[in-house]
Amino acid sequence: MVATEEMMTVPEMAERLRVPTQRAYRLLDEVGIPYVRVSERRIRIPRGAFEEWLTARTFRAERHSETPSL
Numbered sequence: 001m002v003a004t005e006e007m008m009t010v011p012e013m014a015e016r017l018r019v020p021t022q023r024a025y026r027l028l029d030e031v032g033i034p035y036v037r038v039s040e041r042r043i044r045i046p047r048g049a050f051e052e053w054l055t056a057r058t059f060r061a062e063r064h065s066e067t068p069s070l
Helices: 009-015 023-031 047-056
Strands: 043-044
Touching: 009 023, 009 043, 009 047, 023 043, 043 047
Parallel strands: none
Antiparallel strands: none
16 A cells, blocks of 8 residues: 555655666656655655566576586
8 A cells, every 4th residue: 555655755766776866757757667746846656666666677687507508
C-alpha cells in the first residue's frame, strides 16, 4: 500500500541513479518511474515501487566459460 510505504524525494532518487536532479525529474515521465504528486510542487517516489522498477530494468551479463568446448 502506497500510503504506508516509505517514500523517496526526487533528489534521493537522483542520488540512487547517480544522475543530476533535473535529469531525475525528466526521467519520471520519460521512462515511467512510478511517483505520487503530493502537491503542485512536491513529488514522492514509493521506495518499493522504485526498487522493483529498477530491478526489472537491470541487465546482468551472463558468464561464459573461457574454455572452448571440444
